[in-house]
Amino acid sequence: MEFKKINTLSIKDMFLTQIEEMILSGELQPGDRLPAEREIADAMGISKTIVHEGIRELARMGFLDVISRQGVYVADYASTGNLDTLFAIIRYRGGMPDKKMISSLLDTRIYLECPAIELLAANHTADDIRKLERLQEHMRRAMDEDISAFAETLFIYRRTLVVLSGNCISPLIMNAFFDASISAWADYCEYIGRETTYESLVQTTKCIKEGNASDAVRLFKQQIEQYRKHLLR
Numbered sequence: 202m203e204f205k206k207i208n209t210l211s212i213k214d215m216f217l218t219q220i221e222e223m224i225l226s227g228e229l230q231p232g233d234r235l236p237a238e239r240e241i242a243d244a245m246g247i248s249k250t251i252v253h254e255g256i257r258e259l260a261r262m263g264f265l266d267v268i269s270r271q272g273v274y275v276a277d278y279a280s281t282g283n284l285d286t287l288f289a290i291i292r293y294r295g296g297m298p299d300k301k302m303i304s305s306l307l308d309t310r311i312y313l314e315c316p317a318i319e320l321l322a323a324n325h326t327a328d329d330i331r332k333l334e335r336l337q338e339h340m341r342r343a344m345d346e347d348i349s350a351f352a353e354t355l356f357i358y359r360r361t362l363v364v365l366s367g368n369c370i371s372p373l374i375m376n377a378f379f380d381a382s383i384s385a386w387a388d389y390c391e392y393i394g395r396e397t398t399y400e401s402l403v404q405t406t407k408c409i410k411e412g413n414a415s416d417a418v419r420l421f422k423q424q425i426e427q428y429r430k431h432l433l434r
Contacts, residue, residue: 333362
C-alpha cells in the first residue's frame with residue numbers, strides 16, 4: 202500500500218481562490234475589466250502562465266468573460282455559472298448556503314421530485330414498493346439517532362424515489378447538492394418533526410402504491426412550503 206504525499210494548495214489554486222473571493226465579496230463587480238495578464242502576474246508575483254490558465258478556468262466557471270481582442274471582464278455569474286460556481290459560492294460562505302440559496306434548493310427539489318412521483322405512481326413494480334418500504338423502516342430505526350443521520354435517511358428515500366422513476370440525471374443533481382445542503386435537510390427534519398417526516402414517507406409510499414400521485418405531490422409540496430415559510434421568517 203502506497204500513500205501519496207499531501208501537498209498544500211498550488212499557486213494556481215491560490216490565484217483562483219483570490220479572484221473568486223474578490224468577485225463574491227463585491228470588490229470586483231460584473232462588467233469590471235481586469236488588467237492585462239502581465240500586470241496581474243507582476244502585481245501578484247506569479248507567472249503569466251498561471252494567470253492565463255487561471256483566467257481560463259474562471260471563465261469556464263462563469264466568473265469571467267474572455268472577449269477576444271477586448272479583454273477579460275467580470276461576468277454575471279448568477280446567469281453564466283454552473284455547479285462549480287455554486288460550490289465556490291458555498292465555500293466562500295463557510296460551507297453553509299444562505300436562506301435565499303436554500304429556498305432555491307427547495308424549488309429544485311420540487312422540479313426534480315414531483316415529476317418523479319407522478320412517473321413512479323403510474324409505472325411502479327412490486328419491487329419498487331418493497332424498496333421504498335425498506336427505506337421507511339431505515340428511517341423508523343433512525344428516529345433515535347442524531348438529526349443529521351435521520352435527515353440522511355430522508356435524503357436516501359427521496360433520491361431512491363427519483364431513481365425508481367427512471368430518471369438517470371436527477372439523482373446525480375441531488376447527490377451534487379448533498380454535502381452543501383445536508384444541514385438544511387437536518388433543519389427541515391427538526392422543524393417538520395421526526396414523527397411527521399416519517400409518517401409523510403409512509404403516506405407517500407401508500408399513495409404511489411395506489412397510483413395516487415396527486416395526493417403524494419400535494420403532501421410533498423405542503424411540507425416544502427411549510428418549511429420555506431419557517432426559513433424566510
